[in-house]
Amino acid sequence: MSGVRLEGITKVFGSTVVLTKTDLDIKDGEFLVLVGPSGCGKSTTLRIVAGLETPTEGSVFIGNRNVTKLEPSDRDIAMVFQDYALYPHMKVFDNMAFGLKLRKVSKKEITERVNEAAEMLGLTNLLDRYPKQLSGGQRQRVALGRAVVRHPQVFLMDEPLSNLDAKLRVQTRAELIKLHQKLKSTVIYVTHDQTEAMTMGTRIVVMKDGLVQQVDTPKFIYDHPANMFVAGFIGSPPMNFIKGSLETANGKVLFKSQGISLELPTTSAEAPKQQDVVLGIRPENVEVIDQNKFEESKFLTCHVEVSEYVGSESIVHTKTPDGQKLVVKVNANGKIAEPGETIKLRPLDGFLHLFDPQSGSNLLSMKV
Amino acid sequence: MSVKHEVNSAPEAESSAKVANNVKDIMKQLILALYAALILGPFMLVVMTSLKTTQELYQNPLGLPSTFHFENYAKILMEGKMPFYFKNSFIVTIISVTLIIFFASLASYAITRLDGWKSKLMYGLFTIGMMIPTQVNMIPLYLLVVKLGLNNSILGLIIIYIAFAMPFATFIMVGFMRGIPKSLIEASKIDGANEWQIYSRVVLPLSLPSVATVAIFNFVWVWNDLLFPLLFVRTDSVKTLPLAMLRFQGEYMFDFPMIFVGVVLASIPMIVTYVLLQRWFIQGLTAGSVKG
Numbered sequence: 001m002s003g004v005r006l007e008g009i010t011k012v013f014g015s016t017v018v019l020t021k022t023d024l025d026i027k028d029g030e031f032l033v034l035v036g037p038s039g040c041g042k043s044t045t046l047r048i049v050a051g052l053e054t055p056t057e058g059s060v061f062i063g064n065r066n067v068t069k070l071e072p073s074d075r076d077i078a079m080v081f082q083d084y085a086l087y088p089h090m091k092v093f094d095n096m097a098f099g100l101k102l103r104k105v106s107k108k109e110i111t112e113r114v115n116e117a118a119e120m121l122g123l124t125n126l127l128d129r130y131p132k133q134l135s136g137g138q139r140q141r142v143a144l145g146r147a148v149v150r151h152p153q154v155f156l157m158d159e160p161l162s163n164l165d166a167k168l169r170v171q172t173r174a175e176l177i178k179l180h181q182k183l184k185s186t187v188i189y190v191t192h193d194q195t196e197a198m199t200m201g202t203r204i205v206v207m208k209d210g211l212v213q214q215v216d217t218p219k220f221i222y223d224h225p226a227n228m229f230v231a232g233f234i235g236s237p238p239m240n241f242i243k244g245s246l247e248t249a250n251g252k253v254l255f256k257s258q259g260i261s262l263e264l265p266t267t268s269a270e271a272p273k274q275q276d277v278v279l280g281i282r283p284e285n286v287e288v289i290d291q292n293k294f295e296e297s298k299f300l301t302c303h304v305e306v307s308e309y310v311g312s313e314s315i316v317h318t319k320t321p322d323g324q325k326l327v328v329k330v331n332a333n334g335k336i337a338e339p340g341e342t343i344k345l346r347p348l349d350g351f352l353h354l355f356d357p358q359s360g361s362n363l364l365s366m367k368v
Numbered sequence: 369m370s371v372k373h374e375v376n377s378a379p380e381a382e383s384s385a386k387v388a389n390n391v392k393d394i395m396k397q398l399i400l401a402l403y404a405a406l407i408l409g410p411f412m413l414v415v416m417t418s419l420k421t422t423q424e425l426y427q428n429p430l431g432l433p434s435t436f437h438f439e440n441y442a443k444i445l446m447e448g449k450m451p452f453y454f455k456n457s458f459i460v461t462i463i464s465v466t467l468i469i470f471f472a473s474l475a476s477y478a479i480t481r482l483d484g485w486k487s488k489l490m491y492g493l494f495t496i497g498m499m500i501p502t503q504v505n506m507i508p509l510y511l512l513v514v515k516l517g518l519n520n521s522i523l524g525l526i527i528i529y530i531a532f533a534m535p536f537a538t539f540i541m542v543g544f545m546r547g548i549p550k551s552l553i554e555a556s557k558i559d560g561a562n563e564w565q566i567y568s569r570v571v572l573p574l575s576l577p578s579v580a581t582v583a584i585f586n587f588v589w590v591w592n593d594l595l596f597p598l599l600f601v602r603t604d605s606v607k608t609l610p611l612a613m614l615r616f617q618g619e620y621m622f623d624f625p626m627i628f629v630g631v632v633l634a635s636i637p638m639i640v641t642y643v644l645l646q647r648w649f650i651q652g653l654t655a656g657s658v659k660g
Contacts, residue, residue: 052554073560085551089573098569099559146559 002063002153003028003186004049009058011044011210018044019210022058031180031187033201035194036233041210042190043158049188050156051075062153073102078147079156082163084139086131086146092118093127096146117148120179137168144179157189161196173199194234198222206230228360231280231353237315237327240286242279243357246271255279255352258321261297262347264354264364272354272363280353280362283315283329287346288337299346302326304337318343411635418628425624440629449604450630453612458637460522460608461590464529468586469579471530472537476575477567479538480545481553491542497535506599513600520602528600529590537582544578545571580648587641591634609634 004026011019019041026032034042047053049060051072059068067075078099086095093114100110118124121141131139140160147155160176161169177200180187191197197204198218206213206221206229214226218234225231231239244257253264253271257279264271289299302318309332316328316337328345330337337343354363417425418440420433444450479491509528510519518524548571556570572579597611607615613630 050554050558052557072554072558073562077558079555079558081551081555083549083551085549085555087552087556087570087574098556098561102560102565146555150559 003030004154004188005061006045006049007059007061009045009048009055009060011041011048011053012056017210019048019055022210022212024205024212024215026186026188028186029184031177031189031200031202032205033189033191033197033203034205034207035191035197035201036207036213037192039209040207042192042205042207045207046079046156046158046188046190049154050077050079076153077156078150078152078154079158080140080143080147080160082159084131084143084160084163086139086142088131090130091127092123092129092131092134092142092145095131095142096127096149099146099150113149113151114145117145120148120182121145136164137172140164140172144176148179148183153186155185155187157187159191160189162191162193169196176200194236198234204234206233208233224362225280225353226362228278228280228355228362231355231362235282237283237329239280239282239353240326241355242281242320242324242326244277244279245275246277246354247275255354258300258324259297260300262352263349264352272356274356274363276357277363278355278357279347280355281347281351283327285348285351286326286328287348288316288328288330289344289346294346299344300326301342302345304339304341304343306339307337309336316343318345414628414631418625418632420625422623422625437625440625441633444626444629444633449612450633453607453609454633456522456607457591457609457634460525460529461587461637464526464533464590465583465586467526467530468533468537469582472534472541472582473572473575473579474567475534475538476541476545477571479542480548481563491538494535494538497532498539502532502595506595510599519600520606522606524600525596525606525608528596529586529593533582533586533589537586540581540585541575541578544575548574577648580645584642584645588638591638 004024006022006024009019009022010017022041022045024032024045034045036042044053048055049062051067051070051074055068059066061067062075062077087098090098096114096117097110100113105113114127115124118127121144123138123141123145126134126138126142131142134142140163143160157176161172164172173196180200189196189200201218203215204218204221205215208229214221214230216224221230221234225234225239228241232241242257244255247254247256247261248271255262255264255277262279300320302320304316304318306317308315308317311332313332314330314336316330318326318328320326326345355361356363413430416433417429419436419438421437424433475490475494479487479494481487482490513519513524513528516524518527552570552574553566556566561569592610593608594610594614597606597608598614601607601611609630613627613634616627616630
């Protein structure tokens with residue numbers, strides 16, 4: 001096994017810059033997830049590591065080898081494709097054995113390795129079938145098996161779960177995590193699904209418009225998003241943003257918007273100097289309250305637009321007095337808010353984020 | 369009343385739709401049967417005539433033979449040079465078709481693997497050949513073949529057939545190969561395959577329908593072709609079946625049954641080829657027309 005290092009990777013297609021000066025250091029045995037919206041450059045990054053695209057600038061290292069100019073076959077990597085890319089004219093056994101045959105591995109060893117991988121992935125009974133005779137989930141496992149038998153230094157996975165139905169996706173996600181724990185191999189995984197990224201990644205790389213926005217553990221990214229894009233992309237439903245201004249009084253820092261005044265747990269010395277800010281608060285960090293408990297400046301009176309019951313909780317979409325959106329996650333055991341109703345919402349202290357409205361960067365992340 | 373009417377109207381509509389479908393089916397079957405009769409009728413007439421004597425043919429041209437004269441076949445196969453011409457046709461057709469498939473599939477693979485303008489240019493140069501009628505090339509082609517010393521030889525015929533078949537064969541195969549997902553090529557690259565291995569072990573096996581289509585088209589064309597042998601073949605030793613059949617008319621001047629024996633025998637390889645490869649034929653022709 002080996003780590004992977006990208007140094008100053010830039011990729012330009014015609015006049016479109018797809019990746020800009022990307023540096024990444026993926027540790028040996030790490031499960032790194034590249035996540036971002038369509039067109040953010042995550043698949044291109046993966047394909048550059050695979051050798052399926054050549055970077056316009058920069059270098060790729062696998063272990064200590066500079067592989068930038070090497071063919072995919074010489075990089076000792078295996079890749080699982082979004083559409084699985086199984087050879088339709090070969091049986092499952094031959095699909096898995098193809099790479100080994102090309103590398104002139106002995107017949108005995110091929111059989112051993114394929115059988116071992118098939119057992120690990122529950123494919124033993126399917127080795128004699130053609131891909132068209134398999135279900136989506138089985139095909140996905142064959143694609144994984146084809147990668148596993150090769151014992152590569154690095155596994156590359158390009159949205160391998162996106163063609164599965166929701167239930168199977170959750171199940172396969174867990175299987176992939178187990179597989180990684182067993183093989184302890186380096187995995188680079190591309191997805192646009194932030195839930196996949198959060199649940200599977202040792203670290204997550206959030207990308208947008210060919211630029212890396214933040215690289216860190218799922219928990220750190222969730223708690224300390226580097227900017228409004230990351231804050232809005234990671235988490236479901238996404239973080240709420242409320243426009244307002246900062247004021248300092250008696251050494252306290254206050255966020256003011258629409259009649260509310262929230263005290264921020266920071267000193268005026270540490271507070272950002274600017275006046276206009278955006279407050280970020282996750283839907284689960286907003287409380288539905290009884291008016292009597294708190295003074296009026298601590299909550300917002302909002303109109304319920306839509307209420308989504310999802311079993312364990314309800315997601316309530318509301319509008320603040322000045323028309324900004326505020327989504328709240330509430331326990332489904334409590335009273336379910338009805339559309340048209342008015343409710344009082346209080347952002348919880350200690351879970352507030354402040355962003356610069358122009359650059360979007362996080363001015364202060366207050367959850368400790 | 370109105371409720372009753374609505375309740376009854378559903379089964380009524382269903383049954384009238386069924387009748388319409390049945391009528392459609394019957395019409396379809398009738399048209400197909402008529403078409404089959406148009407194809408099979410003349411062919412059966414040829415087969416029947418080949419089993420008659422000349423006298424019987426004139427007496428009862430459309431009827432069944434009173435006795436089936438299989439000796440007509442024996443006579444042609446044993447006495448004439450038919451087996452020899454058969455052999456020539458076979459050599460020319462099999463080698464030509466094999467090489468057409470080989471070269472066209474290689475060219476198509478390159479066209480589908482190259483990027484942008486190079487691919488378009490190559491594809492354009494190949495397919496432009498389809499726009500030029502063969503007859504237009506006859507004189508320059510004759511001069512070229514004579515200059516190269518390839519006239520009156522089996523090799524010359526094979527080379528000409530390959531050259532003339534490439535545009536259409538490439539057109540069919542490129543259309544098919546473009547439908548092969550790019551990820552399959554990439555997967556085989558990562559698996560360690562070089563270009564030759566990607567072509568021979570992944571792309572070509574997956575292109576079998578187009579190979580079958582090209583094989584059938586060219587088998588029928590090369591096997592039946594009279595133009596090129598007529599232009600380039602002088603001696604008996606190089607003659608192919610269609611050219612030899614032309615001479616049959618002189619040899620067996622009024623012996624139509626014998627000429628028809630030749631026609632039947634010459635048709636057999638084409639029928640066999642079509643029956644063997646037809647499974648893939650339609651698939652090959654329609655590939656790439658819709659997104660899979």
